Amino acid sequence: MSAQADGAMIATEAISLVNCCLPPPVRMTCGAPQASLYLAAALSRAGREVSVYDTAMDFRPETFTADALYDYLSAIPSRVLGLSLWDSVLPRALAATRRLKEEQPDRVLILGGPSASALGANIMRLFPWVDCLVVGEGETSLPLLLSFVESGNLSLDLLPETVFIRSNGQIAQGAGKAVRLLSEQIPLPDYSKIDRGRYKRLEVVTSRGCPRRCSYCSVNVATGELMRQRPLSDLFDEIAGLIGGDEDCIHILDDNFTIDRPRLHTFCEGFRDRFPRNSWSCYARLGDLDPATTDLMTTSRCCGIYTGVESVDRATLTSVGKATPAVDPYLQINEIAKSMNVTASFIWGLPEETMDALHSTLHFIDKLLDIEHVFVNLFQISPLSGTRLTHSMRDRLAFNEDCISGFVFPPFYAPLSEEEISLIRQYPIIFSAFYHDPSDLFLKKQSTIRTFLGN
């Protein structure tokens, strides 16, 4: 810290935010690192110097190894690093940061993002080279944490309870109340921190939180069940800043963009008026899309939806807390695909899924693939960290490199190193996403899927 003329202290310790994301196979599909840009906006507002690094853009899938990540992190000049972590990258990031702290012990490592939020203090407890960790939204807590790190003598009451910090070999937790941002407090992401021209895919996030509780999903672990929707005026300003030409399409990343029908309708009308030549896409729940809504989305140039169907079996869906569709999903997808692309996503391997249920889903997928403009994703269930599903499977998780879900670790990535495998084996509950249910039923399903994909 240094003193200003008026006696106030200004922040001096710079921070580098690293979006620690597996690089996509095609760079064109890489969107800007949203979390880092939101955090950068909050940090700049708090007077912090902040830089953003993005492994998704700076690596190729086959070059992104723990050693390469170590080299990358060790070349970043600022002492303090804030890493955004997903389950997919957790073993790699922990292997790389262990080496980083061994070689450069004065580094300060702060972890955040979906995995850090789901695993919280367990990460601090098991991996002593991690200095600090933030659960959930970082806009409020990260500036406070940095001031804490910088001064070293502030009270824990000044840190929210969502912050963990290592101090004299002990793990201390903030003692202050954690407050989630209200809708209008969510800042505009600070795009000045990245080279915009490198990112060809334009993405925005319009809300936080999800009120639904699907047992396999970890969204509300990080952002909570209370949904907060950014004001549409802010959103349209952000979109206006992103759009460079008539061809540009805006991809809305919210899991639940269609949940609030009146807001969706207002968005459609606003988008059509303000960006009449551009298009957009979003994630959508089929149950939210009545014919009038689909029509309105089409006229406002929605060019595609991504929808999680997961299974066509009612009992399987009920077992994971997912509401079953009121309308036949085949008829609905068939109808929607007349005016836009539909990507339907399915999960196989849920514990309650029977062989009959799996066969019905595969039969359904076969039928869908005959419809024009319909695309299908089919993933093995991955027990993501901190989810209710993982908790229910905790006594029967098994690890085998041949059975890792392609959802978290597709086969085109640089293979797991021995160190990563050993970490995964040692801590099932941390690296649960790499595990599977070792039952005979699972193996039978796996063989059925291999035959299906082979066909």
Ligand code: B12
């Ligand atoms: C966009 C997105 C992606 C993009 C990422 C693009 C990019 N360049 O970053 C792509 C398509 C690549 C992707 C891939 C995957 N994703 Co994804 N993705 C999302 C999605 C839809 C939005 C994420 C987002 O930008 N949110 C908005 C930002 C502002 O929120 P946030 O990331 O949570 O960040 C806040 C806090 O977490 C915290 N924070 C974040 N980073 C940091 C860092 C520090 C230092 C601090 C202090 C705080 C902090 O502060 C932020 C601001 O409040 C979410 C769902 C969701 N609604 O969040 C899923 C989600 C994050 N993805 C998920 C998963 C499982 C994956 C994959 C593993 C699997 C897959 N095939 O989709 C891969 C692996 C990616 C990887 N990193 O290696 C899970 C996370 C589970 C987990 N624990 O890992 C989510 C929650 C979806 C779900 N249904 O469960 N994903």
Ligand code: SF4
């Ligand atoms: S799967 Fe979608 S609807 Fe279900 S909890 Fe996750 S984000 Fe919400």
